[in-house]
Amino acid sequence: MELTGAEIVCESLLKEGADVVFGLPGGAVLPLYGALSVYPAIRHILVRHEQAAAMAADGYSRATGKVGVCIATSGPGATNMVTGIAAAQMDSVAVVAITGQVPRPAIGSDAFQETDVTGVTLPITKHNMLVMDVKDVAQAIHDAFHIARTGRPGPVLVDIPRDVLLGDKTEFVWPSEPKLPGYKIPTVAPEAQVAAAADLINQAERPIIMSGHGVLISHAYGLMTDLAEKAQIPVITTLLGISAIPSSHELNLGMSGMHGMAYANLAIDEADLIIGLGMRFDDRVTGRISAFAPNAKFIHVDIDASEVDKNIKATVGMVGDLKAVLGQLLPKVEANVHIDWLQHINELKAQHPSHLVRESDELLPQYVLQRLTEVTQGRGIVVTGVGMHQMWAAQHCRFTEPNTFITSGGLGTMGFEVPAALGAQVGRPDVTVWSIAGDGGFQMTMCDIATAVEAHADVKFAILNNNSLGLVHQLQELFFDKEYIASQYTANPDFVKIAEAYGIRGIRVTRKDQVLDAVQQAMETAGPVIVDFMVKEDEGLYPFIPSGQSVKEMLEEPTLKEIT
Amino acid sequence: MVQSNHTEQHTLIALVEDKPGVLTRVASMFRRRGFNIASLAVGNSEQPGLSRMTFVVNGDDHTVSQVAKQLDKLIDVIEVSDITNKSTVTRELALIKVKTNQMTRGEIIQIVNLFRANIIDVGSESMVIEITGEEDKINALHNLLSSFGVIEMLRTGLVAMVRGQTNGLANGHSEQVNSSSNS
Numbered sequence A: 001m002e003l004t005g006a007e008i009v010c011e012s013l014l015k016e017g018a019d020v021v022f023g024l025p026g027g028a029v030l031p032l033y034g035a036l037s038v039y040p041a042i043r044h045i046l047v048r049h050e051q052a053a054a055m056a057a058d059g060y061s062r063a064t065g066k067v068g069v070c071i072a073t074s075g076p077g078a079t080n081m082v083t084g085i086a087a088a089q090m091d092s093v094a095v096v097a098i099t100g101q102v103p104r105p106a107i108g109s110d111a112f113q114e115t116d117v118t119g120v121t122l123p124i125t126k127h128n129m130l131v132m133d134v135k136d137v138a139q140a141i142h143d144a145f146h147i148a149r150t151g152r153p154g155p156v157l158v159d160i161p162r163d164v165l166l167g168d169k170t171e172f173v174w175p176s177e178p179k180l181p182g183y184k185i186p187t188v189a190p191e192a193q194v195a196a197a198a199d200l201i202n203q204a205e206r207p208i209i210m211s212g213h214g215v216l217i218s219h220a221y222g223l224m225t226d227l228a229e230k231a232q233i234p235v236i237t238t239l240l241g242i243s244a245i246p247s248s249h250e251l252n253l254g255m256s257g258m259h260g261m262a263y264a265n266l267a268i269d270e271a272d273l274i275i276g277l278g279m280r281f282d283d284r285v286t287g288r289i290s291a292f293a294p295n296a297k298f299i300h301v302d303i304d305a306s307e308v309d310k311n312i313k314a315t316v317g318m319v320g321d322l323k324a325v326l327g328q329l330l331p332k333v334e335a336n337v338h339i340d341w342l343q344h345i346n347e348l349k350a351q352h353p354s355h356l357v358r359e360s361d362e363l364l365p366q367y368v369l370q371r372l373t374e375v376t377q378g379r380g381i382v383v384t385g386v387g388m389h390q391m392w393a394a395q396h397c398r399f400t401e402p403n404t405f406i407t408s409g410g411l412g413t414m415g416f417e418v419p420a421a422l423g424a425q426v427g428r429p430d431v432t433v434w435s436i437a438g439d440g441g442f443q444m445t446m447c448d449i450a451t452a453v454e455a456h457a458d459v460k461f462a463i464l465n466n467n468s469l470g471l472v473h474q475l476q477e478l479f480f481d482k483e484y485i486a487s488q489y490t491a492n493p494d495f496v497k498i499a500e501a502y503g504i505r506g507i508r509v510t511r512k513d514q515v516l517d518a519v520q521q522a523m524e525t526a527g528p529v530i531v532d533f534m535v536k537e538d539e540g541l542y543p544f545i546p547s548g549q550s551v552k553e554m555l556e557e558p559t560l561k562e563i564t
Numbered sequence B: 001m002v003q004s005n006h007t008e009q010h011t012l013i014a015l016v017e018d019k020p021g022v023l024t025r026v027a028s029m030f031r032r033r034g035f036n037i038a039s040l041a042v043g044n045s046e047q048p049g050l051s052r053m054t055f056v057v058n059g060d061d062h063t064v065s066q067v068a069k070q071l072d073k074l075i076d077v078i079e080v081s082d083i084t085n086k087s088t089v090t091r092e093l094a095l096i097k098v099k100t101n102q103m104t105r106g107e108i109i110q111i112v113n114l115f116r117a118n119i120i121d122v123g124s125e126s127m128v129i130e131i132t133g134e135e136d137k138i139n140a141l142h143n144l145l146s147s148f149g150v151i152e153m154l155r156t157g158l159v160a161m162v163r164g165q166t167n168g169l170a171n172g173h174s175e176q177v178n179s180s181s182n183s
């Protein structure tokens, strides 16, 4: 049977297993919505702002490992998605964005709502395409999904003119394979390199595994943990690698880097071997490169050849899929104990206990997270915004399962906390999603609370409300002579009333003794809940390695005492 | 970034899909990552649907290897090869419009002949010279003509080819090379 381009998009989405899409219609993409109305197998979630569609697709993808799909109309609809697409690109998230475009004859004429969307998104997508013939639609969608989810994942945008969606019909033929002669997907690493890496590991006295987002992406967390256990190597996770290994695991040192655990950074400083797995040695992780792990050799495994030797010169650099490469490596690694090294790290941890929360009568944000994670027992999914609350969540929330900590790392996109949490919950309806929100970021996307309500998404929004752009405020305190400007709010809305306006439960917490009860009540209430935690406003974020500095310049929380 | 300080000129060739926007993707990648292209030449290759690009890039080994990896990462780029240390033939074409008058015309013609260049247009007060050769040869001719007054110059950028039974690329795509040369 002959189908329209729009119908072919729907058929192709089903072939790719995309049963949920996030979007908002408009003129150029309306033919696709027309088709969606007769494809009930594809659930469409109507967002309030297209930025939320892209971020929800991102959260959905990170929570499920599937491709997240978002749809917008031409012009403003498409440009509204730009921030979400850029975030997915920076964090290697598999997203397919489908945008309507003005009809082919109008392209290039500055037509109504015409934006060169493939031009705009060229540097922030893994790939993009403008489909100019209905016969190419199925292949384009197939290629887009293939590119988005394989190799180093990333967003792919498919721009389709209105008259391609709703013009000539053609036979729907699902392509047998992608048509991408220039696209390569690395798998295994050369045996000689694997052997060299195993030698380095077997000889190391003070090794550390740095486990990144790639470990989660390639489902290599089991193998990574096997490696750590076999040779008794402590594991540090990057911000995006958190949840690859349970928080309770005795080899897990937590996050390192700018706001990482002090003892993790100190251990890196003394390490003689860093094993970087699926992580890209971001500047938040390394600080000043010349002072990073000055005594260490480096093994680096990444599926993207351009990441190897980019920031750090690897002693042994391997390009391949982590699951495959760890499979090659593991049998060659000898069992080991590293007793002295692990004991030394325990001493560092006792001397620099940045994982602890100090005693205080005030409502500390860290305390809120500690209680919250006690109630959830580290189950379910945590999504965050960007800022202090994000870092505290990374430091104090506990995790038991992979892919349960979702945060915007590379782009650091405020506002991520609402739509990404919604997307994650839609992808994982079996779990509760806690959105750890900043009062600043929350207000960037809180319009999409309505979307969560409509989608019956079980998302609990915990606003760590410090009445400020807290992270910026602290930067001004430390590095701009306390010249505070534009970092404090004087008229934040009443978030409990906001909840009520959306017809959901709102709870305000001002004292420590209310925290447990509020969290429990939120968990017991079906559907979205907003809990407004009025936390201590000027609480500082520590540890803190100032930008471009090293562990030698690390600032630690003054009041945390050595545990003896 | 990994630092090293030995800058030299590298020649890269890339086989790319002949699709709209390929040049934009390549140029955008160079601009975004702060790489400098000294020259870029594009044209059809021996294989239908594929173009060949020749890049001249200045940088240390680390930068140039990043350029090659980032190029290779582009979906439309099929293969990239740094042929700097291979035995190659390189050519560039230039058109040079030079001021002339009765006094200088003879001398200019002599120079042109010496360089085995061609005069392809003659006016009363100017002349257009075409020269093909390696970069140095074109530079030398340009230098000599400068004293007469160069009105306009246009250079195509370098094109390069590896000598011998190869098409310069690691994976070769040699089957296609053979079949297309037989046809």
Ligand SMILES: Cc1cc2nc3c(=O)[nH]c(=O)nc-3n(C[C@H](O)[C@H](O)[C@H](O)COP(=O)(O)OP(=O)(O)OC[C@H]3O[C@@H](n4cnc5c(N)ncnc54)[C@H](O)[C@@H]3O)c2cc1C
Pocket (backbone or CB within 6 Å): A090, A091, A092, A151, A152, A153, A211, A212, A213, A214, A215, A217, A218, A237, A238, A239, A240, A241, A255, A256, A257, A258, A259, A260, A277, A278, A279, A280, A281, A282, A284, A285, A301, A302, A303, A304, A307, A320, A321, A322, A323, A386, A387, A391, A408, A409, A410, A411, A412, A413
């Ligand atoms: C306010 C703020 C503060 C921050 N502070 C810190 C901090 O203190 N510490 C910290 O760690 N981060 C911090 N970050 C986050 C930081 O900016 C980076 O986003 C993060 O470090 C990147 O982690 P990653 O390299 O593991 O993940 P990504 O950037 O997602 O990189 C993943 C890597 O894995 C590779 N990969 C993907 N799939 C595979 C596969 N199948 N096989 C092999 N490799 C694969 C990819 O090619 C890529 O190189 C902060 C961010 C913000 C916003």
Ligand SMILES: Cc1ncc(C[n+]2csc(CCOP(=O)(O)OP(=O)(O)O)c2C)c(N)n1
Pocket (backbone or CB within 6 Å): A385, A386, A387, A388, A389, A390, A411, A412, A413, A414, A415, A437, A438, A439, A440, A441, A442, A464, A466, A468, A469, A470, A471, A472
């Ligand atoms: C979209 C966007 N704009 C600006 C910034 C810069 N920025 C980083 S953290 C931050 C403050 C965030 O405030 P809030 O959401 O309240 O979180 P807090 O730091 O107070 O916990 C700002 C403005 C950003 N990361 N993203």
Ligand SMILES: [Mg+2]
Pocket (backbone or CB within 6 Å): A438, A439, A440, A464, A465, A466, A467, A468, A469, A470
């Ligand atoms: Mg705040």
